[in-house]
Amino acid sequence: MHHSGRFFASLLCFWVICQAAHAAAPDPLPSWNDGPSKQAIVKFVTETTRQGSPQYIDPAERIAVFDNDGTLWSEQPAYFQALFALDRVKAMAPQHPEWQSRQPFKAVLEGDMKTLMASGEKGIVEVIAATHAGMTTEEFTQSVTDWIATAKHPRTGRPFNEMIFQPMLEVLNYVRANGFKTYIVSGGGVEFMRPWASKAYGIPPEQIIGSAGKVKYEIRNGRPVLVKLPAIDFVDDKEGKPANINKIIGRVPTFAFGNSDGDKQMLEWTAAGPGARFMGIVHHTDEAREWAYDRKSHIGTLDKAWDEAMQKGWTVVDMKKDWKVIYPWQTP
């Protein structure tokens, strides 16, 4: 190679490197409008990951926890796991002819939500037990996988694993790219989430934490299996969230995102740790593109946590103002 050739090659290399460096820093949150919420997220991540910053967080302490229902995906007109349970009753009905005349199953099969609701907590527990217990963990996983592959949301007609929030996917990717280990900490069932959430959110099964039923270890046909029992092992909601984070992750997170009073304790426990902390709440304000609900809602009630957020200066995301799109399929 001539010297002049080398010179131009160097120039070319320099240009390529510059382009690459430029390309490596696009907007990490393109679905967020430029407002206080986006600015707070970017400011926190930038300041806590820059060596020498007074806000610097050691990589080992970069633990980010996210609620699921209402924070990472929608939760209306009912928790999607409840819709799964109702669909399972219908799918399992041929094996249970007695359900045709037995409540609350009869109500489910007839789509009679009024009677189902009137059956109260006892009725709901019966439906959950029938659809979430009495099978091996492998069989349950298969039933979730099948449902996610076929069921459609009643309003959008989309599969439920597409009812996830594009702006929150960007937050997950953004904090991960900056060394945060992302966890789901949900009141939903851990075994209901894992079959689809790993792929949907890019979070491995062991970083998905949720409510759980008891299981029984059993040898079936010479092979050990775990059989799901109709009994609660742990409810991962409210005070249960810090308890479960302590038990499973073993330290206080430095970043937490929720959307309801069920996340209040997780958020305030995160806030109480030493050093820089980020606490965020997704406020459902968009009746047109998603749903609008807060203090008076039975699902995802946001009341006390909202007051605390305003009092303590936590980031409250205004879905309508802050988000350019809601779901991934709406990205331009």
Next chain:
Amino acid sequence: MHHSGRFFASLLCFWVICQAAHAAAPDPLPSWNDGPSKQAIVKFVTETTRQGSPQYIDPAERIAVFDNDGTLWSEQPAYFQALFALDRVKAMAPQHPEWQSRQPFKAVLEGDMKTLMASGEKGIVEVIAATHAGMTTEEFTQSVTDWIATAKHPRTGRPFNEMIFQPMLEVLNYVRANGFKTYIVSGGGVEFMRPWASKAYGIPPEQIIGSAGKVKYEIRNGRPVLVKLPAIDFVDDKEGKPANINKIIGRVPTFAFGNSDGDKQMLEWTAAGPGARFMGIVHHTDEAREWAYDRKSHIGTLDKAWDEAMQKGWTVVDMKKDWKVIYPWQTP
């Protein structure tokens, strides 16, 4: 640079690369004698991580679980957590003058093990409750950290975090270097292990699984804390191990190491998964350098799991024959 210079530089580079490649593959298990146990471990790791091998395990499924007591560290003359509890009774005695005359605390303070043992399970539970509950998780962590920093093993005079097995440290490092995610799955208390085990074994807190007590979320002086209650949340032993692995890790391990009947279910559950699997048992056969015990021992009973291991061809490590050294301080 002259062409001849370049040629020699190339040669030098080649030599450096060869050396580096050579240096990068030293014996991964130098404290293991070359016998069937070492060969089985190396064969498994080599065959499951070589692209194109029929035994190949996808990196996402490389989950390796290790029992702690008797597998990664010694457990004689009593589980070290029991020795911690006894020491804590002595340390806490000044704040509990009533213990001087109240059993089983009186027996502990007087070193009267016979009376303590005679107090049975009820007595032991009282000691555990007094030393493991009624404080915040932070205070408990501090008490473990203090104990590990000061307590000495009655036989070796060494701090307990040095009573770990050098050959098993090498196995942990070896499988990790080959993409396995290492977990502790122990009957011991998760909050007793985390303060020292992360550093001792190179395993982060969230990969340490163990038994746990219930906690209560509370606001103390305006700050949220978790207070440890005198109630069991989960016993991570026997059938509890597969149940907890399923709940926390969310899949069946591909590599498992234990030492007692408490690990039997974890080992057989691991064995039942599809594809290549490694099941190992540490058999305590070295009365001179460690301890020798199995079927008749009250601590770390190895009886049914041993039979199953022999029947199914699992790897049974003969500590006396297989290990050149036991503890890190004995390495040449």
